[in-house]
Amino acid sequence: MKLVTFLSKPYRRTDKPNDYAWNRAAQARWGVWIDNDVFDFTSKKVPTLLHLIEAGPSAWKQLGSAVRLKKNKSQRVAGRVPVSRLTLLSPIPRPPSMRDFLAFEEHSSWSWKKRGLDLPPEWYEMPVYYKGNHRTLWGPGDTIRWPSFTQKLDYELELTMVLGRSGVNIKKEKALDHIFGYAIMNDWSARDIQAKEMLCRLGPAKGKDFGTSIGPCIVTKDELGDANGLRMQAFINDQCWSDGNSATRHWSFSDMIAHVSRDEPVFAGDLYGSGTVGRGCGLELDRWLTPGDTVTLKIEGIGELQNRVGAKP
Numbered sequence: 001m002k003l004v005t006f007l008s009k010p011y012r013r014t015d016k017p018n019d020y021a022w023n024r025a026a027q028a029r030w031g032v033w034i035d036n037d038v039f040d041f042t043s044k045k046v047p048t049l050l051h052l053i054e055a056g057p058s059a060w061k062q063l064g065s066a067v068r069l070k071k072n073k074s075q076r077v078a079g080r081v082p083v084s085r086l087t088l089l090s091p092i093p094r095p096p097s098m099r100d101f102l103a104f105e106e107h108s109s110w111s112w113k114k115r116g117l118d119l120p121p122e123w124y125e126m127p128v129y130y131k132g133n134h135r136t137l138w139g140p141g142d143t144i145r146w147p148s149f150t151q152k153l154d155y156e157l158e159l160t161m162v163l164g165r166s167g168v169n170i171k172k173e174k175a176l177d178h179i180f181g182y183a184i185m186n187d188w189s190a191r192d193i194q195a196k197e198m199l200c201r202l203g204p205a206k207g208k209d210f211g212t213s214i215g216p217c218i219v220t221k222d223e224l225g226d227a228n229g230l231r232m233q234a235f236i237n238d239q240c241w242s243d244g245n246s247a248t249r250h251w252s253f254s255d256m257i258a259h260v261s262r263d264e265p266v267f268a269g270d271l272y273g274s275g276t277v278g279r280g281c282g283l284e285l286d287r288w289l290t291p292g293d294t295v296t297l298k299i300e301g302i303g304e305l306q307n308r309v310g311a312k313p
Helices: 021-027 049-055 057-071 105-113 172-178 191-199 253-260
Strands: 002-007 029-034 037-040 080-082 098-101 129-131 157-163 179-186 212-220 231-236 239-245 271-273 294-299 303-309
Touching (some): 002 021, 029 057, 049 057, 157 231, 157 253, 172 179, 172 253, 179 294, 179 303, 212 303
Parallel strands (some): 098 271
Antiparallel strands (some): 002 029, 002 212, 029 037, 037 080, 231 294, 294 303
């Protein structure tokens, strides 16, 4: 299934400082995206997509049965709306947390080589990550506000996993059972301030926390399995800049879950970014975004996530 969070009316998108998905969440609804329509499943018992995820496998199975019944009915079934009439938000506007990993060796090794260094052996010992700002999420179609403190705004082409079950000390061989689904992630980066932060052996923080795009939907695990072998592309103004594949990951999402949950609880709805696929950002290509650019990320089996870059302040 493809699951979305949406506003039932068109929304005038802006690049104002507080115009993030969580600010619109109070009016949001959720549903299942099938072909060109969205079936609304919002209810008092399950008011958000996060509530559905937290409800667990039995609720997901019931949803699947309800979807099959609605698909077999006429086009006039209640709660069926063309997606073109809706405003999609980040699928989970208010996730419990967001972590972003360095799963792709090519991207990580390139970053170290640029500083004249080899990738440290510790990189191969564990899937390292940083914790992002889970309250500054944008959705598909949003205009990305250009931060006042950067001259080098960059995109990052990533796959993100949505945790479906809470737990602690989860074994790698059982970790796949804890995955709910996957979405596309654009980890926007202020490269100049990020570089300064990393020199201080801490971060990234300010270079990332101003915003992350997630969307356009969550595709459930039953459709994508472990999300391996998916083509990943980035287009800037319809020109392909990046073309990679999720199969090139060194670390799997199962590795990540097992690592994070060691003596630490993890929770349903947590987001785990894969990190940037090799050559999946402007920094690796020495190409930079400019105001007005349209950035479209595509991942096979999920769809596309498109945003426009706002003006410099």
